[in-house]
Amino acid sequence: MTFQLAINSDCTAVLQPITEDEPTLRASLLLTTPEQEDLAGISHPAQRVEWLACRVAIRQLIEAQGLVYAGLHKDEFGKPHLIGTPWHISLSHTGGWAAAVLHRTRPVGIDIEPIRDQFRRVVPRVLSEDEIIHAAGEPGRLAVYWCAKEALYKLYGKRQLTFRDHLFIEPFADNAEHLIGHVRLPDHKAQLTIRCFQTGPGLLAVAY
Numbered sequence: 001m002t003f004q005l006a007i008n009s010d011c012t013a014v015l016q017p018i019t020e021d022e023p024t025l026r027a028s029l030l031l032t033t034p035e036q037e038d039l040a041g042i043s044h045p046a047q048r049v050e051w052l053a054c055r056v057a058i059r060q061l062i063e064a065q066g067l068v069y070a071g072l073h074k075d076e077f078g079k080p081h082l083i084g085t086p087w088h089i090s091l092s093h094t095g096g097w098a099a100a101v102l103h104r105t106r107p108v109g110i111d112i113e114p115i116r117d118q119f120r121r122v123v124p125r126v127l128s129e130d131e132i133i134h135a136a137g138e139p140g141r142l143a144v145y146w147c148a149k150e151a152l153y154k155l156y157g158k159r160q161l162t163f164r165d166h167l168f169i170e171p172f173a174d175n176a177e178h179l180i181g182h183v184r185l186p187d188h189k190a191q192l193t194i195r196c197f198q199t200g201p202g203l204l205a206v207a208y
Contacts (some may be wrong), residue, residue, distance in 0.1 A: 013101040015200045018053045025052035032071040053098035054091040061102045079157035090154045097201045109155030114202040115143040126163045134171045148194045151207035152181045
């Protein structure tokens with residue numbers, strides 16, 4: 001079952017289960033030479049399928065807007081961008097699921113995550129002291145923090161930051177769909193909106 005999420009008038013996301021195999025997905029895409037090289041560098045069969053499924057998802061979003069999908073290119077930080085249009089995108093995948101988001105006017109980030117007990121193990125390197133206190137070891141809250149911070153990280157699109165020291169989520173009520181996030185760097189500060197949905201494999205977060 002495909003989930004279409006209208007985040008706002010400028011932003012739409014799609015989440016869908018991966019039901020097709022690699023040859024089928026590959027046949028539905030025209031990959032650029034750099035994209036073919038990226039795919040060739042992925043050896044794990046499931047990861048290849050997930051990589052392809054994300055591109056099928058973003059192609060569907062683009063074509064639904066009446067545009068021609070011409071592929072993706074990566075910047076120097078590895079962040080994907082659309083070829084031929086200034087609109088912003090982000091991709092995410094996990095076992096059996098692919099997600100994509102399209103924003104007409106501003107950078108965007110998406111992440112999907114199952115809710116897993118192992119989030120407890122990464123708490124010290126992911127959450128600030130205040131966030132640790134608020135999460136209180138609850139798997140659901142830890143998953144929200146992780147998913148929301150991943151979305152922020154993908155939105156920012158650069159590598160010189162850490163989840164614990166530079167990305168922050170304000171305290172939230174359980175099952176809240178609207179969160180407030182912050183990127184805090186010496187030369188850059190931003191407050192961002194994050195939408196969080198309980199759906200698909202567990203959680204989906206979109207930061208914009």
